[in-house]
Amino acid sequence: MEANIAVPAALIADPGRASILMALMDGRAHPASTLAYAANLSPQAASNHLAKLLDGGMVLVEDEGRHRYYRLARPEIAVALEALQALAPPIRAIDEPRSTDARRLRAARSCYDHLAGRLGVAIAQAMEARGLLAVPANEPTSKLYGLTEAGAEWFAGFGIAVPAGGSRGRPAARRCLDWTERRHHLSGLLGAALLNRLVELGWVIRVPGSRSVTVTPAGSEGLRRCLGIEWDLAGVARAA
Numbered sequence: 001m002e003a004n005i006a007v008p009a010a011l012i013a014d015p016g017r018a019s020i021l022m023a024l025m026d027g028r029a030h031p032a033s034t035l036a037y038a039a040n041l042s043p044q045a046a047s048n049h050l051a052k053l054l055d056g057g058m059v060l061v062e063d064e065g066r067h068r069y070y071r072l073a074r075p076e077i078a079v080a081l082e083a084l085q086a087l088a089p090p091i092r093a094i095d096e097p098r099s100t101d102a103r104r105l106r107a108a109r110s111c112y113d114h115l116a117g118r119l120g121v122a123i124a125q126a127m128e129a130r131g132l133l134a135v136p137a138n139e140p141t142s143k144l145y146g147l148t149e150a151g152a153e154w155f156a157g158f159g160i161a162v163p164a165g166g167s168r169g170r171p172a173a174r175r176c177l178d179w180t181e182r183r184h185h186l187s188g189l190l191g192a193a194l195l196n197r198l199v200e201l202g203w204v205i206r207v208p209g210s211r212s213v214t215v216t217p218a219g220s221e222g223l224r225r226c227l228g229i230e231w232d233l234a235g236v237a238r239a240a
Contacts (some may be wrong), residue, residue: 007056008056008058008080011052011053011056011058012058012080012081012084014049016039016041016045016046016049017049017052017053019038019039019040019041020035020038020039020041020046020049020050020053021053021058021059021072021077021081022081023035023038023039024059024070024071024072025072025078025081025082025110025111025112025211026110026112026210026211027071027072027078027110027112027113028071029062029069029070029071030069030070030071031067031068031069031070032046032047032050032068032070033046035050035070050070053070054070057073058072058073058077059071059072059073060072060073072112075112075113075170075187076170078111078112078113079112079174079176079187082111082112082116082176082177082178082179083177085179086177086178086179088179101210101212104207104210104212104214105117105180105210105211105212106118106180106181107119107212108120108204108212108213108214108215109210109211109212109213110195110206110211110213111176111178111185111187111211112187113191113192113195114176114185114186114187114188114191114192114194114195115185115186115191115194115195115198115204115213116176116178116179116180116185117178117180117181117185117212118180118181119204119213119215119231120178120185120186121178121181121183121184121185122229122231123185123186123194123223123227123229124175124183124184124185124186125183126227126228126229127151127154127186127227130150130154130227130228131148131150131151132147132148132150132151132154132155133145133146133147133148133151133173133186134146134147134148134151135175142175143174143175144171144173144174144175145173145174145175145186145188146173147162147172147173147190155190155193155194158194158197158226159197160190160193160194160197161193162190163189163190170188170189171188171189172188172189172190173186173187173188173189173190173191174186174187174188174191175187176191198219201218201219201222202216202218202219203215203216203218203219203222203223204216204219215231219231
């Protein structure tokens with residue numbers, strides 16, 4: 001029996017719930033008041049939508065004092081949302097972002113718990129070019145990356161423990177289609193670990209209240225040294 005995709009599709013299809021889910025794409029937990037503001041909803045409307053998302057298994061809630069914090073229930077939901085953005089009709093603001101926030105998001109952002117945007121794509125392409133990640137030759141449209149021996153050594157040398165296997169079915173390295181660049185970036189367990197490591201090293205800094213991240217001078221030098229990526233102040237990545 002095939003899975004009933006109409007159930008999650010109906011939950012995502014409502015503009016209010018879609019906005020709430022997109023606000024949770026930064027991988028953090030947020031209170032209902034913050035999500036109501038992000039989705040331009042009244043507190044009552046946001047509460048009703050969150051109840052439906054909770055019942056549908058799309059979000060999880062955690063009580064902390066007097067507040068309730070919501071987050072996406074699992075990484076696969078973020079993957080589905082990113083894929084839907086890639087399928088959405090092109091928006092001119094995506095091709096030529098006019099606002100500062102839009103330009104920052106296109107340059108470098110978090111996609112749930114991993115890097116996306118031009119930075120995420122540049123890293124994935126550099127890893128492919130250096131033979132660290134491989135796309136199965138007989139499956140060019142595969143959603144999984146193969147981690148090569150050289151790749152395992154690179155991640156270990158970068159201070160990232162290479163997982164022996166997926167957690168709850170999550171792959172170690174996944175090809176996530178970037179909705180602004182229409183090319184793949186690295187997700188999965190290694191993608192999440194890489195973002196955490198870059199933040200730990202001070203190479204990238206999360207922008208408060210946004211999914212965008214900023215590459216620091218140390219990060220620009222580190223990317224050039226480790227992956228041959230030249231990152232300029234405008235958020236453009238080039239091969240060194």
